[in-house]
Amino acid sequence: MTLSSPLPADDPAAASGSQQGHANHTLTGFVIFLLSESVIFLALFAGYIVFKMSSPVWLPAGVEGLEIRDPLLNTVVLVSSSGVAWLAERCLKRQKLVSFRLWWLLTMAMGSFFVYGQAVEWLHLGFGLGDGIFGSTFYVLTGFHGLHVITGILLMGLMLQRSFRPGNYDKGETGVVAVSLFWHFVDVIWIVLFVLIYVWQRS
Amino acid sequence: MSSSVSFDPRVLKTPQPVPGAPDNWKRFFSFNTDAKVIGIQYIATALFYLLVGGVLAMIMRGELITPAADLVDPSVYNGLYTMHGTVMLFLFLFPILNGFNNLLIPPMIGAPDMAFPRLNAAAFWLFPVFGVILMASFLVPGGPSGSGWWAYPPQSIQNPLGHFINGQFLWILAVALSGISSIMGAINFVTTIIRMRAPGMGWFRLPIFCWTAMAAQTIQLVGLPVLTAGAVLLLFDLSFGTSFYRPEGGGDPMLYQHFFWFYSHPAVYVMVLPVFGIFSELFPVYARKPLFGYKVVAIASFGITVLSLIVWVHHMFYSGTPQWMRNLFMVTTMLIAVPTGIKVFAWIATLWRGKLRLTTAMLFCLGGLVNFIFAGITGVMLATVPVDIHVGNTYFVVGHFHTVIFSTITFGIYAGIYHWFPKFTGRMTYEGLGKLHFGLTFVGAQLNFIPMHWAGLMGMPRRVASYDPEFAFANVLASLGAFLLGVAMIPFILNIVSSWARGPKAPPNPWQAIGLEWLLPSPPPAENFEDDVPTVISGPYGYGLGKPLVENEAHYVARALEA
16 A cells, blocks of 8 residues: 555655655645545444344344435435535636635535435434444444544535635645545445445345 | 844754753653654653553562462452553553654654654644553442453453443543554654655665554554454443344354454554564664665565454454364464564574674664564464464463563564664663663563463463462462563663763764664754755665765764764
């Protein structure tokens, strides 16, 4: 992972640190963080798959399965918000600050819609956290992902507030690029989760 | 900058107590972002916890000096070994090695500081927080967790007294915070090594310590999230009524064992790899020869990283693991002996016909190497399924891993402390006290850990407060060894404290070593080379080759001497 681009041994310019800006460090560090964070989800996915395939009791008594229609709508909104975030980023690169703010706000709104939809779903389910392995995995996985969505929205709020500081984004927009990467990451995780939890219901 | 400031502003940022500097010691108690201050903060706090863990160990050995459980109650004994293991790993070894990373990586690669200084300070300050949380578990009703440092369910998800805040809860919280701190550190170290190397320092001019730090921190980034996930699920089972590890709710306690060992076996390599780095740095200095097979040693570090991630099931050979899985993991575990053996032979070849200087640091390296070869042999024995099923969960395992973790890793850490102490404090240590420390530690370690192998082969189970009288002789020897190790701390502490307070002033390069850090004054200024970063023109460890390490080397040597 970290060795994917080894620098040539005798090329001083490529191997040098002092000429490179701090922004590059931030992005490198952030990508390393995301890779590490993705391993948590990989571990949880692996655990879920093992439980789903091997557990003698899966659904708690009286539960038929999960309703898929509203979560699907939620999924579509969240996944398309990634495209909106990309539009916002592009506007910022072209120095169009106002349209950046609009697209960025729309991304935040779509993220908030997802969180709202998830909260509504949680409140109307017929089982709880303590209802066997199904309840445990469902709430912990969707909850842990939801926490990431909320973090993403808060980070976007911070970036939005920074856009009102005059000249803040003149030298580059590392923060926005990083948050946007985080958002795409959260979306990809959700696609996997959606397939695992909602689509793969029959065993 | 106002000209009325009468002292050089750099003095304020110097990491060491400089006479006359207004805040010379307070910096160590502040949110300082200088990697050299953070390094010393890590090392000092970790050494404090070494004493705490050592006292716990000596109480246990006091209990085990007689076959009956007479000194402490068996349930207290469970808490003692749980806390001893947890303190030594999470509050001593990981933090002290992060201290070495902080002190060594930036000067070794010619960087002014870490890539993210504030993240670095935040990672450090989590350490006292989770240290206090773990210590607080001695005070809660029911005492500290007694489920061992593995914290296997179902024992670790019992809450007989029904308090929400119990010893196990605090244990999980402390381990999770330690994981967060380590990941913050790992991101920092890896980014720094990738992006902040001096001009001309390609990958194959990087000192081995940085290679091994990089390999070890990669393990942290891949493995720790899995432990964190496993620990969070454990917390939910313990405190919020979920069923991840409860068979009665459809869960599976074996999943925890997989999550735990997926990280916690590689964690041994996180600790031993930097020590391999220390060996690789020190043998060339004290044998006056280039490191044998530099490139192979460097690449073998990553060989260990990759293999370490596919061996974890060898801790579960006796946990009802299917036979195909046992065979597979037996082979992968034995394969680790290949890159490790390459390193051992490279060090021996480096020593071969060298002009050995037996300083304290070198003695600890040699002692650590001998012990490591012993531990490596018992390690391959344990990798073998039939042997492991026979001696797993006996004192043979305890003897094996203490020979790795104390007699190899901690020896390497002592070597590193004696070797780099002059560089980062500006003071020499006392060789006589150092050699006394080495002698006591070496004898104490053998006396403590070799009889454990023997007791284990005879069948003495681990984690027991009382045992059959036939094991008494081995246990008396081990206990005497443990008390000797306690005594060995006295010359060490005396040496470190008195040397720092009034030891002889250290020159920039007291060991005639080759490396960027030795081109800096002792102690180095806050930003190391500042704007005058040298251009590296040859590989490390050029002992006896007569080639300069950097362009215009005389200039840097002279500058370091002036400071």
